[in-house]
Amino acid sequence: MSTSGSTIYDIAAEAGVSITTVSRVLRGSGAVSAATKKKVEAVIARHNYHPSAIAQGMTSKKTYTLGMILPKLLNPNYAMIFTGANDEARRSGHLISLFPWSSLSDERPALSLANRRMDGLIVCVEYLSPEGNERLLETLKELRQYMRIVLIGCVPSYYSYPTISYPMAEIMRKSVSYLVGLGHEKIAFIGGTEEDRDEQRRDVGYTQGLQEAHLPCTASYRAFCKGTAEAGEAALEEMLSSLLPAYWPTAVIALNDLVAMGCMNAARKRGLKLPEDLSILGCDNLFCAPYLSPALTSIDTRQQELGADAVRLLLSGEEKRMDAGWEFVYRESCARYAGR
Amino acid sequence: MSTSGSTIYDIAAEAGVSITTVSRVLRGSGAVSAATKKKVEAVIARHNYHPSAIAQGMTSKKTYTLGMILPKLLNPNYAMIFTGANDEARRSGHLISLFPWSSLSDERPALSLANRRMDGLIVCVEYLSPEGNERLLETLKELRQYMRIVLIGCVPSYYSYPTISYPMAEIMRKSVSYLVGLGHEKIAFIGGTEEDRDEQRRDVGYTQGLQEAHLPCTASYRAFCKGTAEAGEAALEEMLSSLLPAYWPTAVIALNDLVAMGCMNAARKRGLKLPEDLSILGCDNLFCAPYLSPALTSIDTRQQELGADAVRLLLSGEEKRMDAGWEFVYRESCARYAGR
DNA sequence: CTGAAAGCGCTTACAG
DNA sequence: CTGAAAGCGCTTACAG
Numbered sequence: 001m002s003t004s005g006s007t008i009y010d011i012a013a014e015a016g017v018s019i020t021t022v023s024r025v026l027r028g029s030g031a032v033s034a035a036t037k038k039k040v041e042a043v044i045a046r047h048n049y050h051p052s053a054i055a056q057g058m059t060s061k062k063t064y065t066l067g068m069i070l071p072k073l074l075n076p077n078y079a080m081i082f083t084g085a086n087d088e089a090r091r092s093g094h095l096i097s098l099f100p101w102s103s104l105s106d107e108r109p110a111l112s113l114a115n116r117r118m119d120g121l122i123v124c125v126e127y128l129s130p131e132g133n134e135r136l137l138e139t140l141k142e143l144r145q146y147m148r149i150v151l152i153g154c155v156p157s158y159y160s161y162p163t164i165s166y167p168m169a170e171i172m173r174k175s176v177s178y179l180v181g182l183g184h185e186k187i188a189f190i191g192g193t194e195e196d197r198d199e200q201r202r203d204v205g206y207t208q209g210l211q212e213a214h215l216p217c218t219a220s221y222r223a224f225c226k227g228t229a230e231a232g233e234a235a236l237e238e239m240l241s242s243l244l245p246a247y248w249p250t251a252v253i254a255l256n257d258l259v260a261m262g263c264m265n266a267a268r269k270r271g272l273k274l275p276e277d278l279s280i281l282g283c284d285n286l287f288c289a290p291y292l293s294p295a296l297t298s299i300d301t302r303q304q305e306l307g308a309d310a311v312r313l314l315l316s317g318e319e320k321r322m323d324a325g326w327e328f329v330y331r332e333s334c335a336r337y338a339g340r
Numbered sequence: 341m342s343t344s345g346s347t348i349y350d351i352a353a354e355a356g357v358s359i360t361t362v363s364r365v366l367r368g369s370g371a372v373s374a375a376t377k378k379k380v381e382a383v384i385a386r387h388n389y390h391p392s393a394i395a396q397g398m399t400s401k402k403t404y405t406l407g408m409i410l411p412k413l414l415n416p417n418y419a420m421i422f423t424g425a426n427d428e429a430r431r432s433g434h435l436i437s438l439f440p441w442s443s444l445s446d447e448r449p450a451l452s453l454a455n456r457r458m459d460g461l462i463v464c465v466e467y468l469s470p471e472g473n474e475r476l477l478e479t480l481k482e483l484r485q486y487m488r489i490v491l492i493g494c495v496p497s498y499y500s501y502p503t504i505s506y507p508m509a510e511i512m513r514k515s516v517s518y519l520v521g522l523g524h525e526k527i528a529f530i531g532g533t534e535e536d537r538d539e540q541r542r543d544v545g546y547t548q549g550l551q552e553a554h555l556p557c558t559a560s561y562r563a564f565c566k567g568t569a570e571a572g573e574a575a576l577e578e579m580l581s582s583l584l585p586a587y588w589p590t591a592v593i594a595l596n597d598l599v600a601m602g603c604m605n606a607a608r609k610r611g612l613k614l615p616e617d618l619s620i621l622g623c624d625n626l627f628c629a630p631y632l633s634p635a636l637t638s639i640d641t642r643q644q645e646l647g648a649d650a651v652r653l654l655l656s657g658e659e660k661r662m663d664a665g666w667e668f669v670y671r672e673s674c675a676r677y678a679g680r
Numbered sequence: 681c682t683g684a685a686a687g688c689g690c691t692t693a694c695a696g
Numbered sequence: 697c698t699g700a701a702a703g704c705g706c707t708t709a710c711a712g
Binding site: 017018019020021024030031032033036055057058059060061 | 681682683684687688689690
């Protein structure tokens with residue numbers, strides 16, 4: 001019985017019934033007499049028989065497999081989203097296959113997303129370059145013929161798919177406002193690789209927040225970098241070295257916790273005391289945030305909830321667009337500014 | 341053309357050839373005249389046709405899907421393993437589906453591992469209770485009829501599957517030896533939920549290391565906890581409060597970086613200065629290790645490499661057992677002990 | 681309650 | 697170089 005596994009025919013033959021009957025007891029559907037049911041179940045157990053999900057998918061058109069596309073699992077942020085989605089999917093009898101971003105533009109036919117007949121696909125979108133946007137939209141349109149698609153993350157408002165998206169402009173506005181409330185006036189924003197025409201993006205909210213507080217928008221306090229600690233460190237380092245110390249920001253809003261961690265290192269290297277000399281606000285509330293020094297103030301973006309909601313939305317068939325939940329997590333890295 | 345997608349029959353009909361021919365150009369195998377090939381390809385492109393991987397799997401017995409079972413993706417350690425495996429799998433045209441541990445004992449037939457006819461399965465094993473061991477071995481034996489299995493992680497030496505395992509006893513011996521070299525004599529080990537009869541386990545190496553240095557094995561310096569920061573914090577806290585300060589350990593070897601982070605917090609709460617009063621050695625070299633204060637000395641367990649190697653071993657068909665690579669990463673959290 | 685038969689969308693010998 | 701036919705392991709009307 002090495003690497004084989006029996007088929008429904010083996011079971012039927014040994015139980016002395018038709019494969020139709022075996023199929024019925026397998027799925028618990030259709031009427032089967034208690035006696036034959038018991039008989040068939042015994043044979044199934046004896047053979048340790050498991051029906052082939054792929055044969056079942058072939059005939060029933062349901063694969064009970066969902067696809068998910070994430071930027072990179074190495075950022076725990078995405079691992080949380082995936083975990084939330086996976087747990088919810090299992091609850092409804094589904095499995096989630098994870099695809100990397102690259103599979104959206106992959107040439108290998110054996111792996112193409114479209115080849116897999118999944119019951120649905122969740123795509124986690126982050127800000128893209130204009131060309132990236134075009135390409136994504138194009139690909140989604142193709143995939144749409146094969147499966148239902150749901151979008152999550154920071155999804156531009158002009159995408160027309162069922163969506164759960166973070167209200168980033170609002171989050172940024174409130175972030176600025178929070179720091180202003182702590183006495184900060186020189187507030188930097190570090191992060192964001194590309195611009196986008198969506199009016200929900202971070203930049204917009206950052207600027208709005210400054211305007212609402214009647215504070216000047218200073219180009220020197222705006223740095224672009226991708227979402228890694230190294231990039232964050234380099235970005236803040238460059239900002240500091242380009243400015244006389246008197247003009248250094250007293251607070252920085254980081255794209256995410258990784259960038260915030262990098263900023264912490266850059267600030268320390270410059271001899272700044274945290275949080276007295278510089279407040280740092282992260283985003284995503286990674287597991288390590290409480291263990292940094294100072295413990296990082298961040299934003300809980302409820303990633304597991306987002307993942308679970310995405311699965312529910314995908315399975316529900318609804319077309320709506322919703323906001324994802326979020327909340328400040330106050331710790332030590334943002335402090336009242338009392339002069340330097 | 342909404343949510344449908346064409347089949348090989350549609351393509352064949354429109355191109356005026358048999359499905360056999362379409363199949364041949366699809367797979368690039370078998371001889372097809374340049375002319376008909378071009379004709380068929382045009383139709384395929386026009387329809388944006390993608391053959392169903394599930395129908396292909398049905399007939400060819402190859403699904404180009406690998407399964408992977410990991411304890412929990414929320415620990416970046418496992419996310420790294422998965423990423424390494426996934427990248428390698430894609431290189432050879434495979435996809436990896438991730439299953440949680442719970443699926444090893446799942447009752448839902450629709451999701452059962454055995455239902456999915458995967459080309460192979462990688463199971464990442466951590467130390468288990470004796471009963472957990474029994475159950476796992478049992479389950480693996482069942483699954484084995486359906487697919488090839490490879491084990492990775494901390495795999496007891498009496499498991500007989502192709503394996504890549506960390507030489508934990510050796511790692512622990514060298515860890516103790518490293519700390520002894522820094523002048524430490526009171527070295528604690530915090531971690532490990534269960535005992536196991538495998539002689540490669542951490543405890544064994546820890547004890548050996550102490551013996552080699554002619555240092556006493558002190559039960560009070562041995563704490564059990566699971567691999568989370570909270571557990572690590574609680575464990576060290578309890579150890580410290582159970583001992584007169586004069587007997588406090590001067591160094592602790594943590595199960596992993598999460599536990600190490602928890603230990604840092606516990607030590608700080610007790611007023612210990614790090615690393616002067618207490619050296620802490622982590623394991624797994626998580627991305628945040630360099631950003632802790634003091635930067636955490638840890639062990640790079642080359643997780644992505646492990647993941648990639650696991651895929652290669654799975655696909656190779658070889659039966660060997662190998663050691664996984666590892667290496668110390670020296671940072672600031674382990675320092676020479678100069679008295680307290 | 682039970683079974684014979686068609687069909688899901690492909691691949692693969694086997695003929696020609 | 698090309699195609700008719702069988703078969704992969706199931707599910708699902710349709711009869712009985």
